Amino acid sequence: MGDLHSRPPPAPATKFRPPVAVLSLVTRHKLMAVLCAAGRRRLILIYAPSGFGKTTLVEQWRAELSSSGVAVAWLTVDDDDNNVVWFLAHVLEAIRRVHPAVAASLGQVLEERGEEAVRYVLTSLIDEIDEIGTPVTLVIDDWQRVSHSRTTEALRYLIDHGSHHLQFIVNSWSRARLPLSKLRLRDELVEIDCDNLRFDADEAQALLKDIAGLADSDVAALTASTDGWVAALQLARLSLRGDGDASGLLRRMSGDNEVVGELLAENVLNTLEPELLDFLWATSITERTCGELASVLAGVDGGRDVLEDVERRGLFLRRTDDDPPWFRYHQMFAGFLRRRLERDSPDRLKRLHRTASDWFAEHGYLSYAVDHALAAGEATRAVDLVERDRTIGSVNRSRMTTYLGIIDKLPTQLVNSRPRLNLSIAAANILLQRPAAIEAALDRVAGAISKSDLPAEKRADLTLEADVLRAVAQMNADRVEGLAHLVARVISRPKTLRPVLPQATATVAAFAGIYRFDFEAAHRALEWAAPYDEGAAAGYHSCWEGIAARHQLDIPRALRSFRKAFEIGAAVGRESQAARHAGALLGELLYEMGGFAEAADLLEESYRLGPEAGAVDYLVAQYAVSARIKAAQGDRDAAGSRLDAGMTVAQRLGLPRLAAAINHERVRLQLPIAPPEAARLQAVRRVFHGSNGIATIAAELDEASGIRLLSRSRTRDDRDRACRRAGALLAGIDPTARPLAALHARLLLAETLTAAGLAKDAGDHIAAVRALCTQYGLPQLLVDAGLG
Structure with missing residues (x-):
């Protein structure tokens, strides 16, 4: 299985590419003229029920834009995009596929910071596209799949605040959750609805031209009876290729679109060989499929060949990627197949979901594996998948937001009963600086351990890990009491544990040594953990080595340590948490050494990402020292704003040392301070x-x-x-x-x-x-x- 911990929930490239048509399409000349006249208006909204040709129209327009030099990004949304962090990660990926210079590191910021980084990522994306000055059009297909307010607010923000360099084309079933009134007043909106999308007689004739013996009057009658609904005309085309009885088909077609669609779909399926029909049932249950997955689901060899045959026949299957080939059924057709499967073979449907879950898990698509396990009614297995895949150590890979998003899909009662899973939840929330969530997760760990029938040794190990996490949380809360007791058992047996535990223990022990003013003890703790140092842990350990050395006025050692930590973090990404932590500490020291320009750049890079998780030493540099630099640059308003932001963090997280540092910087810079606070400080x-x-x-x-x-x-x-x-x-x-x-x-x-x-x-x-x-x-x- 691939390493799921180094990336967001894996999404097939199909999310980022339009479907590829094998059969020739009817060119929508009138609608293409409307789109051409739209120019660079901020939003083009194409809304209609399923089957009206929205995606096909945009695909044709995308080709026109691309040929004129416009970078056109494509994103097909699904239910996972209700998680705003995942939605923005997918937006960034879509844009990077056509414009690699844009947003190179913003995805990492989202993963490390979660929802706290949303506004920063939105504004940075807008600014970067504007600075580059190259037009980008982002197509968002199936927008109706999104209902969560955080995601809809994110798209509204991009549309409201972006320049004409960033245009949106949104395909949806409705006009809901978009800033239409404001855009309409500013003449920044073009709308195409189902009336515009209906085929006229000429377009229907172009679609049905390969049906031998079909008279013009029959085409006109079909167009009228389907009201120009593209999907119904396509189904009629498939049906007539089977028996050619236009008159009989017309007699059976009455009622609304759904009735007509069901009738025509049934008519088409009745013309297919049983083996192919069975293949369609089996492969319709996933959002997308590929040859190997189709073979497993349908129990056949050569799944790719069958998919390509289905595609050639025009059975509402579109290729969405070529290497390897992925395919997607039209929503209307897939919905019909799934409803019939649920009605006629509910037990088989569950088995298919289980098979799909196994395949996705085996191939590294954890989020999809969980979705299908839940759809199969196997909630316990879904929890098992997550618990086996993710452990306390893997949150060092800075994918905690993704991980928590997957856990949110699981039944709460089952999650609460798993001590290992709750250890991982606590670890992720430590990195996201969420004290209440950390405490709740650790309380659940204790409760789950007490109710479990695990062997005593296993329960002791889980308790030990919980103690280490509690110590790390306490360190981030700037509390030094009792830390030695919490990590003592790790120090006595490091070789029997996973490396992440001695890594975390060394950090806690170094912090404890520094803040009982035993700096040599801090150095010894870090040296003790050297055999277990790897990845980001080595960078954080170098940070603490530098902090201890700075307290000792061993400035050369502090400078070496901070630079080493920054190099380790920057290798992951300049905007990674590890790089920002080290950069802020390095910036503070360089400022004191007179290296003003480099210090200013490092601290500015750290500050502009907003509230951050981490120890108070880092937060003091991020807020207080960067405010001092702003004041030295003559921007006292910015200095005051940074100190206000720092005090907000100090009060929210309950950090008296940070609050004292912020107050001290405000006094040092002679910025206003509340009279009661001034009186308190001056008191004996x-x-x-x-x-x-x-x-x-x-x-x-x-x-x-x-x-x-x-x-x-x-x-x-x-x-x-x-x-x-x-x-x-x-x-x-x-x-x-x-x-x-x-x-x-x-x-x-x-x-x-x-x-x-x-x-x-x-x-x-x-x-x-x-x-x-x-x-x-x-x-x-x-x-x-x-x-x-």
């Missing part, structure tokens, strides 16, 4: 320098904010208080244990003494910090303190 406090480094650093940042506010006061007493508190803050930090923190505190003291007019007292401190910043290559720290 005592910084507790204990073993909880997170709490200590948050308190130190708040204290530094209060000191800066007091030092700007007009009263001598406040400035004196600022100096005393700055001195106390420095005295409470061991410069041997925490060199970087001590340097920042000494810089603050020198800055505060200078602001208080105590030049003589400040002199020694200024000389000391200048020497240290020069020694460690951190000149920007002096500039930010006003001492450069």
Whole structure:
């Protein structure tokens, strides 16, 4: 089986290509003229019930556009596109197939960020197409399959905000869920409905010309009795090729389209050999089919040959890809076949769905395998497929949004009973930074383990994995208490576990070491995990090595580590989560080292993707440091906006250290701060320098904010208080244990003494910090303190 974890739910190329006609088609000259007159209007909507030739018309127009140099992308939607992330991933894939330079990395952003990235991807796609300046037309076929508001809002956004470089042609059964009124007012809409699509007598004559002995009056009568419905005329054509009794056929044709369609379909099927009819029943149950799948479903050899024969006969089967050939029945015809199969052979229908599920699973199409297992009434087997295919380790491959989308298809009760599956759900939600979902999944793991009849050893292993995930979630929540206990059992037996567990344990242990200010313990934890490092894990470990080294003022080691981490992440993709994390940390260090231009680029690249999952160290760089750079560039409004966004994340996720860093940056940049918050920061406090480094650093940042506010006061007493508190803050930090923190505190003291007019007292401190910043290559720290 292919590796499902390295890509979204595999979709056949048929989703991205129009069906290929083997038989000659009737050219719709009048409608082609309408489409030609549409020019680059934003939306062309073609809506009518099934069987009116919508897809065929657009296929003809696509060929015309392509010949004139327009890149025409094609997307046939299905039920999975109700997941907005999957829909946008399919849109990106469709456009990349005709315009590879567009949206090269946006698909990865969607997978890693899920729905949080939707707005970013939409705006980036619009901007990229506009910047390239080449016209792109995106055909969306079968839009009626989509009903979820998030997906319809995404398409509305693209239509509303795109330029004329991006045009949409939408085929649907109705006009629902599209921004028609607004487009109509702006003359940006062209509509073609079923009345426009009906065949006139000349077009019907062109379709029926190969039926010997068919008089013009018979053609006119057929056109009238079918009301120009293209599918009915095609069925009549097939039926007449069998017996040629136009008069008898006309006598039986009365009623609405559905009745006529059922009658004609039955008439056509009655003319087929039993073996071929059986083949049609069997192969109609899947959205698309290929030779191998058709052989398995129908129990015949040479499935491809039979499909090609069905296609040549014009039996509503269209080729949608050539290598390998995939085919798709017309919806109306497939619907008729499925309804009859369900009515006459319900047990066989279930068996066919089971067979289809097996085939899709074997060939790497997990989402389709799950769909057909559920259609077969085998929900337990559907859950088994997902559980066997995906485990806690595979979320490192950054496909968690896809994975959670597939799980959403499964019955909740069955999912809740599977501890392994819920471990995977928790792991995916950790990477998506969803605290409530993480906690709920881990609670389900515990409940499922307690009710299971698994061997004691297996239950212990599952509990161990849950503990590791809880530790990772706690680390991302910036809580250091109890981490050592949660990962202790992994440290004692790493070789008996899958590599992802010692990888995660090393990250947690390094975090715990850093935030009890035992930086060498952090380095030892990462060295311990070196034999298990692979892929993105090596990049994250290098990030933590760099964080520890920076705290120690080992700047060369920190720089090497961050650059190594960034190279590992960039190899996956510049916009991958791993690259953005490393890039933000590297950008922060480069800024402090005076590498302003590169730092600005790295932090801008990280910030523009919006709220991100990850440790607070990364978030501080993403929001606070990037705001400082914006202020240095003269854009104080942007700086304020970034700090506002950072505070929103801090409050949403409950991250006091991030909130303290955001407040400190706001005070440092002299941006407005709420009076109650300013009063809180200026109040007398005592910084507790204990073993909880997170709490200590948050308190130190708040204290530094209060000191800066007091030092700007007009009263001598406040400035004196600022100096005393700055001195106390420095005295409470061991410069041997925490060199970087001590340097920042000494810089603050020198800055505060200078602001208080105590030049003589400040002199020694200024000389000391200048020497240290020069020694460690951190000149920007002096500039930010006003001492450069």
